[in-house]
Amino acid sequence: MSRTAIISDIHSNYHAIYAVMTDAFEHERCTEVACLGDIVGYNAYPSTCLDYIRQLNCPVVKGNHDEEVVNPRYEKMNDLAREAMEWTVRQLSEEQLQWLARLQYQRIVRPSGGGASSFTIVHSTLDQPKAWNYIINANDAAGNFSRQFSQLCFHGHTHVPKVYMWDGRHSVEDFDVKHRLVMNGYTELQPDPRFKYFINVGSVGQPRDNDPRACYAIYDSDANLVILKRVEYDIAGAQAAIAEAGLPSYLAERLGRGC
Numbered sequence: 221m222s223r224t225a226i227i228s229d230i231h232s233n234y235h236a237i238y239a240v241m242t243d244a245f246e247h248e249r250c251t252e253v254a255c256l257g258d259i260v261g262y263n264a265y266p267s268t269c270l271d272y273i274r275q276l277n278c279p280v281v282k283g284n285h286d287e288e289v290v291n292p293r294y295e296k297m298n299d300l301a302r303e304a305m306e307w308t309v310r311q312l313s314e315e316q317l318q319w320l321a322r323l324q325y326q327r328i329v330r331p332s333g334g335g336a337s338s339f340t341i342v343h344s345t346l347d348q349p350k351a352w353n354y355i356i357n358a359n360d361a362a363g364n365f366s367r368q369f370s371q372l373c374f375h376g377h378t379h380v381p382k383v384y385m386w387d388g389r390h391s392v393e394d395f396d397v398k399h400r401l402v403m404n405g406y407t408e409l410q411p412d413p414r415f416k417y418f419i420n421v422g423s424v425g426q427p428r429d430n431d432p433r434a435c436y437a438i439y440d441s442d443a444n445l446v447i448l449k450r451v452e453y454d455i456a457g458a459q460a461a462i463a464e465a466g467l468p469s470y471l472a473e474r475l476g477r478g479c
């Protein structure tokens with residue numbers, strides 16, 4: 221049996237990643253993990269989160285924050301972003317930065333177990349993974365499908381969970397999936413072999429779709445099932461840690477709003 225927990229945009233939120241992985245391993249019986257990047261940035265535990273992801277020994281791709289922290293372009297940041305970035309850089313060792321620098325932009329992941337089909341992971345898009353473009357709608361997603369050679373590709377970056385489908389000619393968004401996730405905090409999707417899917421798994425550590433709960437996906441390759449779900453975590457604890465670290469209070473407030 222192979223069930224892969226697919227996590228993205230952890231952003232130094234240890235309270236959130238701990239709750240998500242507990243849910244994945246203990247309640248959802250996940251056997252594998254794939255990480256779509258942006259491990260660091262914004263919140264109070266960059267080093268702890270990076271060490272946590274590394275000990276999972278799972279496939280990881282690079283996010284824009286993972287890239288930026290290695291080579292910060294402070295001149296392009298506003299005061300808040302620069303303050304948070306300078307703080308994050310100080311928390312990481314040279315060895316940790318080198319590990320982030322070596323991450324690939326996209327990877328093919330083959331789940332264990334006979335007959336399981338492989339899938340692709342990328343932080344932003346497959347057509348221009350280093351440009352860090354934001355996929356907001358089905359039109360934006362069309363370019364990705366031209367470079368997607370597996371039925372399923374998982375991505376993050378916008379911090380908003382969504383499912384895009386490609387029928388060979390058109391890119392469309394599956395609004396039913398989104399609606400069910402909003403209503404129930406949980407939704408299942410059975411991929412149709414006639415379509416390709418480009419699935420945004422949402423954000424573990426800084427959701428931006430007005431639901432402050434952590435979000436992640438599960439791919440059950442035996443059952444041909446993709447699950448998107450929300451997980452409660454200790455938001456107050458994460459906010460207190462931000463205050464204690466002296467990071468901008470706006471970063472704590474937005475965790476409470478989920479935006």
Ligand code: ZN
Binds near residue numbers: 283
């Ligand atoms: Zn991010």
